[in-house]
Amino acid sequence: MIDVCQIRCIHQDSVNRAIGGRTDDGVLEEAARLLGVISDPTRLKIMDALRLGELCVCDLAAVLGMSVSAISHQLRLLRTSCLVRGRRDGKIIFYTIHDEHVEKLMDMALDHCRQRCGA
Amino acid sequence: MIDVCQIRCIHQDSVNRAIGGRTDDGVLEEAARLLGVISDPTRLKIMDALRLGELCVCDLAAVLGMSVSAISHQLRLLRTSCLVRGRRDGKIIFYTIHDEHVEKLMDMALDHCRQRCGA
DNA sequence: ACTATAATTGAACAATTGTTCAAATATAGG
C-alpha cells in the first residue's frame, strides 16, 4: 500500500501537465546509466587525462597511480558508453575522448560544481 | 605492490603532459559527486517532471508513482547539490529546477544518449 | 612455434546506494 497522499494535497492540473510532458522512461533510464558512467572519480580522472591527447592503458595507470587492471575495467565502461574510443597501433591501444560533445558535457559539469550554491 | 607497468611501455612525454595539465582532484571528485546525483533514474525523473513547472513532494509522488518518503529522500540530495530549489507556501513546499544551467546539463545528457554509437 | 608484453576478463570482497517502514518536525486552522 503506497502512501500516495490523499487527493486533497495533489495539484491535479500540475500533475497532469507533468505526466503529459514527461520524457520517455527508457530515455531517462539510459541517460541515468550514461551519467552514472561519468559520475565516478576514477573515470572522470581518466577522461580528464585524455583531454590533452591520447594515452594507452599503461600511461593512464601511471597518471592516476592505479593498477592497469583497475583502469582497464573502467575503460571498458567508458568504451561501451561511447565516452572514449581506442585505436590500436601494434600491441598498444591508444585512447581518446569519443567526441567533442562528450568533452562539452564534462565542461558543463565542472562549471556547475565550481559555482557556489546560493540557498 | 602496484603493477604500474615497466618503464618501457610508458610514453613518458604524454604522461608528463597529462599530469601537468590535469584538473585538480578536488574539483573532479566534486564533479563526480554532482554527476552521481543526476545519474539516478528516480532523480532524473523528478528533474524531468519539474521542467514544466513547480510541484510539491506529493505531486511528484503521484507523477512517479512512488512513496512520498522515497521522493523526499531524493529531493534532499537534489537540494543540497543545488539541482532543485524549494519555496514554501504555507504547509506546502514547491520545487523547481535550480537554474537554467542545470536544465542545459540535462539536455546535453539526453542528447548524447539519443545519438547512436558508431564503433 | 615460442617468448614477452599490452591489455582484457572473471570471481570475490568491501563499500556505497536506494527504498521501505516507522517516527519526528513544521505549519495552519479550529
Added chain:
DNA sequence: CCTATATTTGAACAATTGTTCAATTATAGT
C-alpha cells in the same frame, strides 16, 4: 493548545558498484 496535514528524517535491508588478484587473450619479434 490540540488536531490534521505536508514533509523530513533515521535505521535497516537488499542491490549495486569499484578494486584487487589471478588467469586469459591478442599482438609482435625472434
